[in-house]
Amino acid sequence: MPARWKDPSGSADGRDVPGQPAGVAPSVRSGAQWDRQRRIRERVSAVGFLRTADLAAEFGVSLMTIHRDFDVLQAQGWLRKVRGGATAVPSAMFHGDVEQRMAANPAAKRRLAAAALDLVVPGQVVMLDESTTCLYLAQRLAERTPLTLVTYFQPVVELLAGTPGITLIALGGEYFPAYDAFLGLYTAEGVAKVRADTVFLSTTAISHGRCYHQSQETVAVKRALMAAASRRVLLVDHTKFARQGLYALAALADFDLVLVDEGLPPAEQRRLRDTGVALRVVPTR
Template sequence: MNAVLVEGQVLSSRRRGILDYVTERGVVPVGDLLERFSLSRASINRDLLALSAQGLLRRVGPDITALPSASSSGSVVYRARQAVAQKQAIAALAASLISPGDTVALDDSTTVRAMADSLSAIASLTVVTNSLGLGTRLGACETLGLIGLGGRYSPTFEAFVGMVCEQSVMSMHIDLAFVSAAAIHGLTAYHQIEEIIRAKQALMAVADSRVLLVDSGKFGNSAMNRLAALSEFDVVITDDGIDPGYAAMLRDAGITLKIAAVSLPADRALTAG
């Protein structure tokens, strides 16, 4: 998608461009934005006010700065641009685990969202998700059933979270749950936001099989809150950029690790081991 939702409204390609421009540079004078995007001062002020309301940009005197949420793993706008080839290869390998007729749960992550293009070819598939962005993409697909989880909407994650989301999934039976994490430290997966973690854990709790999708750049990092031990997942899928020593440590610990070959086209992603 070329747009993200901000408080119920579509973030235009122009505002997306402004956000990208500031995020890449860190600090940008308002005058530079006026010249770069050929806007009137009134128009740029409206755009900056909208981006500020979402917590993506901040105005300090004549300068515009990117807030941490715009340049961290928390922002869909930022995450969607990171490790794109790796996510596509991981997602293709993950989709190969699904059988016709399965009911699968997909979380809000951009890694899991990359599975969307592979799902329409799987017969009689039912998808359960708390991701509005993913639900919007899959909603037009007539070959699968889509169940959207409600709750409180988080614009930053384009996802529904909270008690309503968590409780609504508890009456379901899921064949496979696909989730991602912000960081892997040792043998544990972490994420920075508690509500996002609880939504992921709710999907995992009702699933027969749990699959963790995480690109190699997240290994050896950490975030504030614990999501799960890697041993709680039936399969961990990453890409071939993972350090061989780290991969060996995971396998020695009994983790079922599958490695997607990024050097090949996504639909030919291979499994190592």
């Protein structure tokens, strides 16, 4: 009988073994570990806060094992570790999964995507980030072929793979389920090896004239995108100006063009232009 693989944090069924030394986790998690993390993720979203000690007792594992689960889920964007447990990321700060984001302000995102499409010229090299606004743009890129498209966003890869006239360069790296994208150091290094005419990006939050995101991995990749493109275009609906973020990406003035829907108040539009932001308001009615 083949030997059962043992979780470095415990036994093969996900429970701790006394005296079992901690080790480096393999690339493939055990079924029990995966199921435990899935249940933690679902529960923290439902109740808002989970105590480390309660989870350890419920699953029959050590506090350290639950802390490692929290580390994995926090890195993927599902929760945030706090003293004594973990909390659901506040809705004003967490982007939500792809399906939720696609359903948020779809009319504004479609109009922003249409305005961005007008900036695409056949023959160009275009980069897209992991935003759903750019996913709306990706749905129409076949209208501007031939194109070379560079992305690390899995839905865009699935959408455009094999599309006639589009040369697709898919960047790898560490896969983040909460974003359905490849992010982190290896992705950023992959971006640095190519050069694009235009990069289209969005952002999670805008505050005091700066863009913010909730993960350092996202910021690292988007900064690499901005450095690798001749023209940087930001697509944002007005709701992003009412959100908060943790890690600063760039100032709005660092973009060659910022496209925003007309839901942004005129006073805020004037203020941004006065600070040097190349702002274009897209009608959405």
